[in-house]
Amino acid sequence: MNETRRAGEGEAAEASPAPDLRRTYVIAPNFKRRLSGVTSTIIQLLPLQSRMTGIAALGPGLPDNLPKLRWWQVPGLLLRPEGKPFRIWHARRNPEMLAGIILKHVFRAPLRLVFTSASQRHHTRYTRWLIRHMDAVIATSHKSARYLLVENTVIMHGVDVDRFSPPADKAEAIRSLGLDPAQRYVGCFGRVRHQKGTDLFVDTMIRVLPDRPGWSAIITGRTTASHAEFESDLRARVEKAGLADRILFLGERKDIPRYYRALSLFVAPQRWEGFGLTPLEAMATAVPVVATDVGAFSELIEPGVTGEIIPPDDLDAMSTAVAGWMDDEERLARASDAALGLVHSKFRLEGEASRILEVYEKLWRMQ
Template identity: 65%
Template sequence: MAASRVDPKQVLVVVPNFKKRLSGVTSTIIQLVPLQAQKIGIATLGPGLPDHLPKLTWWQVPALLKRPQGAAARVWHARRNPEMLAGVVLRDILRAPLKLVFTSASQRRHTRWTKFLIRRMDAVIATSRKTAAYLDVPNTVIMHGIDLERFHPAADRAEAARVLGLDPGQLYAGCFGRVRRQKGTDLFVDSMIDLLPSHPGWSAIVAGRATPEHRAFEDDLKARVARAGLSDRILFVGEHHDIERWYRALSLYVAPQRWEGFGLTPLEAMASGVPVVATDVGAFSELVEDGVTGTIVPRDDLAAVKASLSTYLKKLDLIAYQGKNGRARVTSHFQLSGEAERIVSIYEGLIRPWP
């Protein structure tokens, strides 16, 4: 649906996105809204979103001051503080008929300002049990899901590597996402520097972008790799929008974050039939079934990461077993369609039909 064709009267849910740069929150909106649009009148508002999403323009915002067609109120679903604030202003100052929903992914004590905003929400969603523990208001846990059509195992992993320009004779361990210390990229690179000389059949891939403030960090990692003589086996491939193709070339995925809000990459890897070594941050321990679909290791522990990776590099049967289990776990518990349906049920519970 083109933005110019969205009729505000038929919009029952508004999903604001006030951050122009792509982020995990933005990615979640992009994936969920098309599925939710099949079940309820929904539109996005703000920059940084693709044109195929139903979208309100800024000049249509005054229409939100009136009731939608067939309901007493519409839902405003915020995922950031500025979006919560905008909803509060619209509802409490401008008297817009809105019900406010907030999704929290944070795993830290909220500031007084954030708590003030959260207390004014009509419903709060937590993305994990750990996140819920930091909330002082009633909430519903709805974990993120994965598009199983986009992320799926490779029919032939060697061929999946070849079409990306990789060596089809090598097995690959990967670490995807922003390149920065918070993401633990150095833990992955340092582990690979130590392990790869003893495992000639393996190579490593770092996929993701280093923003300007983290460019020196990335340059230092590349220099370490070069000094070890492994630049041809520890590959920095940059940011890719077809990242699902790179998962299909992997035999092992590593999520070594020092801090994370939720973290989708373990689910993307498991959906692709790839076992995961993940640190105990974010929702990782709720996503990865330790010993079944991968391994959970302590946060910021290089020795633990390296020891776990060493086990996988030597046990291809373990990789095959856990990769199969990972796909089954995502299929059973973490489908994107299930996440979309549960959120829509929250919306429907807030919207009272208008007689």
């Protein structure tokens, strides 16, 4: 999942007080300190969910302004909350499922266990055992649902349409980033590494940009130490092609919505992905998307309407598709409007939060 899905980036926030456990009906555990797609999901959803029901996160690596249980409050989970027959423990990783199982079956905590799966591969025997102990299972896409051997509900991720929104003035949005407003920009955002297909994007740009002087490319995302050589090789390719002034490596950016607003086309070139939020973030900013057929991309993009789906790891297909969109200004304009409309009608973050609440409510009704 995409690392850009964050809330309150760059903003100082006061720590929230410890929530009243008696009126906390849902626990969202997060046992991974380093930022990940799962962590980002919790960061995005909790503020919305807290308006709908009493909810709190538990664990490290989360902003202080989120409602969070303190570790000293954990024994209180053994007591029934006020007004509900039990709490919901909503896990998104194996260790969190295991913790819920121990709390429920060993310590007899009044809990029901929910698991969200984004995986698109066959689960290990251990994971299948954990999943069988869940009271409800959510899949983030129909592809993910096919790998689950239990009854599940498909609830696709949504995007914050207030945070990701089109610019009032595209040229000014470009200028504000220190870029050339006379150029159109195609972007590729996410961690710089082989799995994310950054090399495919760079090689595509090396093919298509020389014949399209009105276009340039920007790449944003973190490069970890283990992938520094990979990025250096990409930069060398760009230098050799004489395109260093038109294929820009901008590094990790906290204000990523501003960079989407500078784009006219987005490319998601991943070789593998669990779900993949970047196409939704781009489309919410009225930017059409060319994406590989991995993750949930084929369930997010309407081919020929809001963008195009191509085979993964296929440089020829990517180059042909990107060039076709660059060369058809009318199609770009139509797809821009269609992309924005699609996200607002089907993929709002509020819709995701509401559908998750329906799963909780069903469990509470069943008792």
